[in-house]
Amino acid sequence: xxxxxxxxxxxxxxxxxxxxxxxxxxxxxxxxxxxxxxxxxxxxxxxxxxxxxxxxxxxxxxxxxxxxxxxxxxxxxxxxxxxxxxxxxxxxxxxxxxxxxxxxxxxxxxxxxxxxxxxxxxxxxxxxxxxxxxxxxxxxxxxxxxxxxxxxxxxxxxxxxxxxxxxxxxxxxxxxxxxxxxxxxxxxxxxxxxxxxxxxxxxxxxxxxxxxxxxxxxxxxxxx
Amino acid sequence: xxxxxxxxxxxxxxxxxxxxxxxxxxxxxxxxxxxxxxxxxxxxxxxxxxxxxxxxxxxxxxxxxxxxxxxxxxxxxxxxxxxxxxxxxxxxxxxxxxxxxxxxxxxxxxxxxxxxxxxxxxxxxxxxxxxxxxxxxxxxxxxxxxxxxxxxxxxxxxxxxxxxxxxxxxxxxxxxxxxxxxxxxxxxxxxxxxxxxxxxxxxxxxxxxxxxxxxxxxxx
Numbered sequence: 001x002x003x004x005x006x007x008x009x010x011x012x013x014x015x016x017x018x019x020x021x022x023x024x025x026x027x028x029x030x031x032x033x034x035x036x037x038x039x040x041x042x043x044x045x046x047x048x049x050x051x052x053x054x055x056x057x058x059x060x061x062x063x064x065x066x067x068x069x070x071x072x073x074x075x076x077x078x079x080x081x082x083x084x085x086x087x088x089x090x091x092x093x094x095x096x097x098x099x100x101x102x103x104x105x106x107x108x109x110x111x112x113x114x115x116x117x118x119x120x121x122x123x124x125x126x127x128x129x130x131x132x133x134x135x136x137x138x139x140x141x142x143x144x145x146x147x148x149x150x151x152x153x154x155x156x157x158x159x160x161x162x163x164x165x166x167x168x169x170x171x172x173x174x175x176x177x178x179x180x181x182x183x184x185x186x187x188x189x190x191x192x193x194x195x196x197x198x199x200x201x202x203x204x205x206x207x208x209x210x211x212x213x214x215x216x217x218x219x220x221x222x223x224x
Numbered sequence: 225x226x227x228x229x230x231x232x233x234x235x236x237x238x239x240x241x242x243x244x245x246x247x248x249x250x251x252x253x254x255x256x257x258x259x260x261x262x263x264x265x266x267x268x269x270x271x272x273x274x275x276x277x278x279x280x281x282x283x284x285x286x287x288x289x290x291x292x293x294x295x296x297x298x299x300x301x302x303x304x305x306x307x308x309x310x311x312x313x314x315x316x317x318x319x320x321x322x323x324x325x326x327x328x329x330x331x332x333x334x335x336x337x338x339x340x341x342x343x344x345x346x347x348x349x350x351x352x353x354x355x356x357x358x359x360x361x362x363x364x365x366x367x368x369x370x371x372x373x374x375x376x377x378x379x380x381x382x383x384x385x386x387x388x389x390x391x392x393x394x395x396x397x398x399x400x401x402x403x404x405x406x407x408x409x410x411x412x413x414x415x416x417x418x419x420x421x422x423x424x425x426x427x428x429x430x431x432x433x434x435x436x437x438x439x440x441x442x443x444x
Contacts, residue, residue: 033366040368102368103377109363110374110386117358121324125317146358153350157320160343163275165317171310174303207306 002039002101006032006108013112021119024140029112032105039102046095053088057081117146124151125166126215167208176204178222185218246273247308252442254315259397259443260436261429262390263322263330266341274312281305319344327351328375328387392430397444399424404440407432 009028016022060077069077120143123135129151136144158165185197190209197203197213202222213219253267285305288298323330323340327348330336340348356374364372370379377385399422406416419425424444435441 036367036371099378099380102371106363106367106371106377107386109367110359113359113362117355118325125321140362142358142361145361146354149354149357150351153347153354154320156350157343157347160346161316163313163316165313165320167313171307 002035002097003104003108005035006105009112010108013115019119019122021116021135021138023138024116024143026140029109032109036102036105039098039105043095043098043102046091046098050088050091050095053084053091057084057088060084116143120147121150123147124154128166128212129155164208167211169211174207177207177210179203179205179210179214179219180222181213181219183218185213246270246277247311250274250308250311250315254311254318256436256443257315257318257322261392261394261396262326263319263336263339265339265437266319266344268341271312271315274308278305278308278312281308320347322390323348324351326388326390327355328384329389332384332387392433393428395426396429397424397426398432398436398441399444400435400441402440404435407435 005028009025009032012022012025012028060081064074064077120139123131124147129148131139131144131147139147154165179202181197181199181201181203184199187194187196190205195203195205197219210219210221214221249267249270253264253270257264281301282305285298285301288301323344330340330348331352337345337348359374360372364374371377373379373386375384375386400419401421403421404419407419408416417425417427419441429436432441436443
């Protein structure tokens, strides 16, 4: 049935949790594109036939007007016209179905790619430039490029304004927070101190400094 | 004059004074932006002033720490600084995310395009470029000729029907500071709504759009 594979693609996107991505389904995608091309192959000859019949009808009408013809001939050309029109109707309906299925497939494909792009954009706010591996292997090559471009666009805007917009995602309660380091990071220069971020160390850091490490999973906040 | 009446007028004055401080204005702009479904006008002057004030505060805090002022005072100033910075960042972030979401629509509509700042416009242009390139690479070049537009469904469509638009008739909660009287919600012939001061109303955004723009109503 036309359009079934496309709706499967969309359902697959919807079935995973919001904000998560499944692996880009290259196979299903290629199948839907093939189906579209199939529609085109059906559509083109149908459109040609419709055009031919339309031309014939036009010629008939012109010849009716120009030549003085007898009643008999007039009736014959009327009958001819009806035959052409009925045949054209079936072609038109066929062409319409192919056109509409093509458009539906296009909508499903665009929805799939567009919504994945939305999830990728939201990633760009959390992660800086480097994607974690598990996410990277689920993206297609075009999506990886899109992520890089989008991250670069964001960076350009932020550097123009001279303001980092990826920190401070939550309203601040305290200027300093207590964190425990989960992975060995080594010596790091922060905005007001030089800290040695060894594993399992507990430190008081400025909120804005700590946020980038917390979002990468290298530190955790101690709220107790 | 009686002291009671005098006090009443002084609290009024205080309130009107408070409501025009930059911090209040920034908070208001931030709240409106968060609640509205479409992007609102960019408060360029307010952002500029807020940044200058933040700069001043940072210098003050540095000076205090250098001079060894009581750390409690320093941390209070620091907190205030952090909060203002958060408001500013969140305001710009919300706007940016709205632009990202509806970038194709914003580019088409002149009214919305004029609400962006210069840097936001540059950002939007690059955003459109990235998105179009990505869509074309993954989907559109593989489709037949008449169907390759990212704005129209096919060559036969009259409007740009593949562009997502913000839903302007979502209901939002709002409050007015002054009594606005009977306000006609829309042309469907429903009765006008009486808008009183300080009462909360849940109305569709489209009907009160002009009031929000003129600043008479605040979104909550």
